[in-house]
Amino acid sequence: MAFADSCSRPAGASKGSDAAEGTRKYLLGGNWKANGTVASCEKIIAEFNGAGPIPANAEAVVGVPFIHIPICLQSLRSDVEIAAQNCSLTGTGAYTGETCASQLKDMGVTWVILGHSERREGFGMAGEDSELVAKKTKMALSEGLKVMICIGEKKEEREAGTTMDVCAEQLKPCAEILSKEDWANVSIAYEPVWAIGTGLTATPEMAQETHANIRQWVADNVGADVAAAVRIQYGGSMKGANAEGLLAQPDIDGGLIGGASLTLDFFNCINAVPSP
Numbered sequence: 001m002a003f004a005d006s007c008s009r010p011a012g013a014s015k016g017s018d019a020a021e022g023t024r025k026y027l028l029g030g031n032w033k034a035n036g037t038v039a040s041c042e043k044i045i046a047e048f049n050g051a052g053p054i055p056a057n058a059e060a061v062v063g064v065p066f067i068h069i070p071i072c073l074q075s076l077r078s079d080v081e082i083a084a085q086n087c088s089l090t091g092t093g094a095y096t097g098e099t100c101a102s103q104l105k106d107m108g109v110t111w112v113i114l115g116h117s118e119r120r121e122g123f124g125m126a127g128e129d130s131e132l133v134a135k136k137t138k139m140a141l142s143e144g145l146k147v148m149i150c151i152g153e154k155k156e157e158r159e160a161g162t163t164m165d166v167c168a169e170q171l172k173p174c175a176e177i178l179s180k181e182d183w184a185n186v187s188i189a190y191e192p193v194w195a196i197g198t199g200l201t202a203t204p205e206m207a208q209e210t211h212a213n214i215r216q217w218v219a220d221n222v223g224a225d226v227a228a229a230v231r232i233q234y235g236g237s238m239k240g241a242n243a244e245g246l247l248a249q250p251d252i253d254g255g256l257i258g259g260a261s262l263t264l265d266f267f268n269c270i271n272a273v274p275s276p
C-alpha cells in the first residue's frame with residue numbers, strides 16, 4: 001500500500017492536527033490579495049462576524065493586505081486568525097518598504113502565506129524562486145508564525161504531465177532546510193495556477209490525486225510522521241458550490257480561497273467541511 005493510502009482518512013472522517021490520532025483539522029484560508037478599502041473591509045468583517053459558528057473540526061484564517069491587518073485584528077471575530085500575504089527575508093532595520101516576520105508576530109498576526117504563484121510570477125518584477133520561499137518560510141517559522149506554502153503547476157506543465165515534478169521542485173528547498181518541528185507549523189497549499197481566478201477548478205478526483213502524490217513525496221523526502229500530519233489545502237476557484245466535493249477527498253485538508261473569501265461565500269466553504 002502506498003504511504004498516502006495508509007495515512008489518508010476515509011471521506012467524512014474527522015481531521016485534527018494530532019497525527020497520532022490519524023486526524024488533521026481542516027484549514028480554510030482566505031486570500032484577499034490586494035483587494036479592499038477600509039469601507040469594504042468593515043463590511044465583510046461585519047458579515048463574517050454575523051456568520052454562524054466555525055465547525056469544531058475546522059480552523060479559519062484570512063490573508064489580508066498589510067494595511068488592513070490592524071482593522072481585522074481589532075474587529076474581526078477572534079476565531080478567524082489573520083495571515084499576512086508575504087513577509088520579508090530580513091529582520092528589522094534599514095530595509096525600506098519591507099515588512100518582516102517579527103513585526104507581523106508583534107502585531108498579533110499568526111500566519112503568513114508564502115510562495116503564492118502570483119509572487120513567484122512577479123507581476124512584471126523579479127519573481128520569487130523556491131529557494132527564497134524556503135528561506136522566508138524558515139525566517140517566519142523562527143519568529144513564531146505559521147506558514148502556508150503555496151505550490152502548483154501551470155497549465156502547460158499539467159498538459160506535459162509534469163505536475164508532480166513541479167510540486168517536488170517547489171517543495172525541495174523547504175525539505176532541505178526545515179526541521180520536523182518546523183513542519184508542525186506548516187500547511188502546504190496546492191494551487192494549480194491554471195485554476196486560480198479562472199473559474200476552472202480541478203475536479204475533486206484530479207485534486208485528490210495530486211494531494212496524495214504530494215503527501216507521498218513528503219513521506220519520502222521529509223518523513224512519514226510529517227506526511228501524516230501536514231495539512232494540504234486546495235486552492236483555485238474554490239467556492240461554496242464546489243467546496244463540499246473537494247473537502248470530501250481523503251487528502252484535501254482545506255482550502256486557500258481567493259475571490260470567494262471576499263464574500264460571505266467563504267463561510268459556505270467553511271461549512272462544507274465533512275461532519276466529524
Ligand SMILES: O=C[C@H](O)COP(=O)(O)O
Pocket residue numbers: 031116191195196197198199235236237238256257258259260
Ligand atoms: O490564494 C488563493 C488562490 O490564488 C485562489 O484564488 P481564487 O479562489 O480566486 O481562484
